Structures are given as structure tokens and as C-alpha cells.
Amino acid sequence: xxxSKGNVVNPDDVVEKYGADIFRIYEMFIGPFDxxxxxxxxGIEGVKRFLEKVWRIFTPVIPAQAGIQKHKHLDSPVKPxxxxxxxxxxxxxxxxxxxxxxxxxNTAVSALMILANALSECKVQSAECAxxxxxxxxxxxxxxxxxxxxxxxxxxxxxxxEWPSYDSKKLxxxxxELVVQVNGKVRDRLTVSSDISEKEATAAALAxxxxxxxxDGKKPKKVIYVKGRLVSIAI
Numbered sequence: 001x002x003x004s005k006g007n008v009v010n011p012d013d014v015v016e017k018y019g020a021d022i023f024r025i026y027e028m029f030i031g032p033f034d035x036x037x038x039x040x041x042x043g044i045e046g047v048k049r050f051l052e053k054v055w056r057i058f059t060p061v062i063p064a065q066a067g068i069q070k071h072k073h074l075d076s077p078v079k080p081x082x083x084x085x086x087x088x089x090x091x092x093x094x095x096x097x098x099x100x101x102x103x104x105x106n107t108a109v110s111a112l113m114i115l116a117n118a119l120s121e122c123k124v125q126s127a128e129c130a131x132x133x134x135x136x137x138x139x140x141x142x143x144x145x146x147x148x149x150x151x152x153x154x155x156x157x158x159x160x161x162e163w164p165s166y167d168s169k170k171l172x173x174x175x176x177e178l179v180v181q182v183n184g185k186v187r188d189r190l191t192v193s194s195d196i197s198e199k200e201a202t203a204a205a206l207a208x209x210x211x212x213x214x215x216d217g218k219k220p221k222k223v224i225y226v227k228g229r230l231v232s233i234a235i
Contacts, residue, residue: 011023014044018044018048019143020143021051021140021141021142021143021144022044022047022048022051022141023044024140024141024142025047025050025051025109025140025141026043026044026047028105028106028108028109028140029043029047029105029106029109029110030043030106031106032104032106034103050112050113050116051141051144053116053117053120054116054133054137054141054144054148055144055148056120057116057119057120057125057130058125058130058133058134058148059148059151060125061125061126061127061130061152062148062151062152084118084173084175084176084177085118085119085122086170087170087171087172087173088114088115088118089115089129089132090166090167090170090171091111091166091171092111092112092114092115092136093132093136093164093165093166094166094171095107095108095111096108096111096112096136097163097166099111100139105140108140109140112133112136112137112140115133116133119133127152130148130152131149131152131161131164132164134148134149134152134158135158135161135163135164136164138158138159142159145158146158146159149161172194173194174193174194175191175192175193175194176191176192176194176228177189177190177191178190178191178192178196178201178204178205178229178230178231179229179230179231180205180208180210180211180230180231180233181230181231181232181233182211182214182215182233182234182235183233183234183235184232187208187210187211187214188205188208188210188211190204190205190208192204194228198225198227201225201231202223202225202231205223205231205233206220206223206233211233215233215235218235219235220233220234220235221234221235222234
């Protein structure tokens with residue numbers, strides 16, 4: 001932003017419209033810490049949607065009764081709906097911690113956004129999962145993180161809480177989603193082992209009822225396997 005170019009944005013106006021947390025995250029997310037970046041209204045709207053999503057994800061975990069008491073299921077394990085989400089949770093703990101140390105705030109925020117998208121697809125969130133996410137979010141959005149933390153029943157501030165630790169054994173998923181395409185169109189998604197071979201992946205794809213229906217008795221002319229991602233079949 002520059003006065004000479006006439007594109008100065010008053011931070012007070014932004015905070016009044018969007019709040020301090022949104023402005024704070026946007027400033028960190030806009031680009032590398034030591035690089036100049038143009039102001040983008042669409043970008044700050046995206047950050048606003050991100051924090052609104054965080055609120056929607058974790059408010060169901062908050063006890064509904066008046067006079068909030070500390071929830072009793074705090075010691076329950078993190079239970080995402082699948083192993084891939086649990087892996088992503090551990091990866092995000094490591095990523096955000098490492099990025100804060102190196103002042104790579106934009107990529108840390110990006111990792112939180114990716115995790116929020118994954119968690120939003122889960123039907124149920126555990127209290128511990130909520131707490132981990134809020135601890136990771138707190139350096140970037142201290143106010144909303146503190147409010148949700150207090151609503152979870154904590155009497156002390158989230159900003160004095162212990163930083164979450166990750167399980168190094170869960171940084172790599174045991175399974176992944178194998179996308180199967182026929183003539184460039186996605187026809188099926190299979191959950192397969194992370195160490196699956198090309199031969200096994202191809203066999204699993206061709207054995208899929210949806211793929212067999214799409215082939216309609218035709219013999220594949222070409223099958224391409226992209227490791228860890230997809231099987232592409234041409235007929």
C-alpha cells in the first residue's frame with residue numbers, strides 16, 4: 001500500500017468492519033512475512049469465511065447448558081472420522097509449530113484452513129480435537145480462540161495453555177483415497193493402503209463395480225497409475 005498510489009487502507013476501518021482477528025490473520029496470510037503484497041478485499045473476505053467456519057465446526061462441542069462447566073470428556077482421545085483426518089491433524093500440529101518458528105505465518109494459516117475444511121466434513125468433533133485446533137489458532141486469531149476456549153469450560157486463558165504435541169507415528173497415513181478415472185472423468189474413489197503397488201492399485205480399480213459399469217465390457221486401451229493419487233483408464 002502506498003499514499004502515492006492512492007491505495008492506502010486504514011487499518012482502523014478494516015478492524016471496525018471485520019474485527020481484529022480477521023485483519024490479523026489476513027495480514028499474516030497475505031504473503032511471506034518479509035515480502036510486500038497488494039491489498040485484496042476478496043482475500044479478507046476469504047479469511048472471514050474461514051473464521052466463520054471455525055465457529056460452526058466447534059460450537060456444537062460447547063456444552064449447551066447455562067453456567068458452563070468444564071466438560072467431562074476432555075480426556076477422551078482425538079477421534080476424527082477416518083485415519084486420514086487424524087494424520088492431517090498431527091501434520092498440522094507439526095506444520096504450524098515449525099512455521100511459527102521460521103516466521104512462515106502464511107503457510108501456517110494455510111495449513112489451518114486445510115485442516116478446518118477436513119474437520120468440517122466430520123459429523124462429530126471431540127472436545128480434545130477442538131482444543132488442539134484452538135491452541136493452533138490462538139497465535140493468529142487470539143480473540144475468537146479465547147472465546148471458544150472459555151466456552152469449552154476453561155477457567156484459565158488459552159494463551160497460557162500448553163502447546164499441543166504431535167504423534168510422529170501418525171504423520172503418515174496408513175491409507176489414502178485412490179481416485180479412479182475413466183476417459184478423464186472421475187468414476188470412483190477407493191480407500192487403499194498407502195504402500196499399495198501399481199499392480200495392486202490397477203487391479204483394485206478394475207475390480208470396482210462402478211468402473212466395470214463404466215467400461216461396459218470394453219477393454220482398457222491404456223491404464224496410468226499416479227502413485228498415491230489416481231488410476232486413469234482410457235478406453
